[in-house]
Amino acid sequence: MKIEVANRLKHVEEYYFSKKLREVRELISEGKPIINLGIGSPDMSPPKNVLEAICEASYQENAHGYQSYQGLPELRKAMASFYLKNFNVDVNFNDEVLPLMGSKEGILHISMAFLNEGDAVLIPNPGYPTYASVTNLVQASPVFYDLREENNWEPDFEAIEKLDLSKVKLMWINYPHMPTGAAGSDDLFKKLISFAKKHQILLVNDNPYSFVLNQKPKSILQFEGAKEVAIELNSLSKTFNIAGWRVGMVLGNAEVLKSILQVKSNMDSGMYFGIQKGAIAALNLPDSWNIEMNSVYEKRRQLVWNICDKLGCLYDRKSTGMFVWAKVPKGKNENEISDYLLYKHDVFITPGTVFGSNGEGYIRFSLCVKEEKIEEVLKRIS
Known part of the structure; x- marks a missing residue:
C-alpha cells in the first residue's frame, strides 16, 4: 500500500547533514579514515x-x-x-x-x-x-x-x-x-x-x-x-x-x-x-568557563586558518562562532573543493551553498574537532 505524503513535504527536503552524514558513515564503514570538519557538534565535555x-x-x-x-x-x-x-x-x-x-x-x-x-x-x-x-x-x-x-x-x-x-x-x-x-x-x-x-x-x-x-x-x-x-x-x-x-x-x-x-x-x-x-x-558557571573554552577554540581556529592558507582560501580573522567561513580561490567552486577533500583526503567539510545561493564560492569548517585531528588534515593536504 502506498500512502501519498502531505503536500507540505513536497517543498521540503531531508536536512543536508542527515543525508551527508549517512554517506560519511558509509565511507567510514568501508574503512575510510574520515575526519569530520563539517558539523558543529561540540566534542568537549560539560563541566x-x-x-x-x-x-x-x-x-x-x-x-x-x-x-x-x-x-x-x-x-x-x-x-x-x-x-x-x-x-x-x-x-x-x-x-x-x-x-x-x-x-x-x-x-x-x-x-x-x-x-x-x-x-x-x-x-x-x-x-x-x-x-x-x-x-x-x-x-x-x-x-x-x-x-x-x-x-x-x-x-x-x-x-x-x-x-x-x-x-x-x-x-x-x-x-x-x-x-x-x-x-x-x-x-x-x-x-x-x-x-x-x-x-x-x-x-x-x-x-x-x-x-x-x-x-x-x-x-x-x-x-x-x-x-x-x-x-x-x-x-x-x-x-x-x-x-x-x-x-x-x-x-x-x-x-x-x-x-x-x-x-x-x-x-x-x-x-x-x-x-x-x-x-x-x-x-551558574563562572566566566572562567567561557574563557577556558575559547582558548581551546582559538587554537583550533588558528590551525583551520592554516588549512585555508594551504587551500588558497580567504577568511575573516574578526569572525566569531565555532566555524571558519572561507572564500574559495578564484576559478574554483565550493563543491569541487569539498568533494576533493572528502574523496581524495578523507576530510568532510560543508560547501557554502548548503546555506543558500549567497554561499556560492564559500566553504565552512567546524572547530568541533581536536587539535591533533586538525593537524592530521594539514598533513593530508600538504
Missing part, C-alpha cells in the same frame, strides 16, 4: 559539576515523571539571571522566559504559532536551512533577503524595502551569524527594531553562538523598543557542550511567549527533571 547535577537529580523522588510544560521555576530563574548578568537584559522569569527542548524546536513552535498559509517570512541568504524548511512545512512563503560579504553579512535595508512586504509576518535574524561568523553591530540591531516596527513584523533573533570566540556578546533584547517587536532564541548546546541534552530558551514579550506555549504544550510533556537541574548548574 564535572554539571554532570554531577544531572546524576544527583536522577535519584530524587518524582524525577522521572512528567514535568511542567514551562520548566522548573528554578530553571527559568537561572535563565533570566543569565541574561541579566551577560546581556544586562531584565526579563520576568514567570512569563518572559520559556525553556525549550533545544532552540531548533522553537523555530517550529514560533512558526506554528504565528504563520498561516499564504503568510510570508523574511529569511537570510545565506542562513540556517531550518528557517526555510520550517516555513515551507507550515505552508508559508519564504522571502529571502541577501547577506553579502561587502556589506559585512548584514541586511541591505534599501533592497529589502523594495521587496513585497505586504504579507510578511515574521523575520529571522541570526547574530552572531551562522555560517559566516559575522558578529552584528549595535547599529544593525537598532535598524532591525525600527524596520520591524514600521512593517509590523515579528523579529526573531536566533542567538546560540553568543559566547563562542565572541568578545562582546549581544542580545537584541538589550536595545530600546525590542520587546515590542522582537523575541530571542538561545541555546545551552554550544556554550556549555550539551548539544545532545536539547536545552534552549525563548525570551521576550509575555503575550508572544504565551502563544508559543499553546503550541509547545501540545507537542511535548516537559523536559526531563535531571536535564533541567544540569542546565541550572551550567547557567
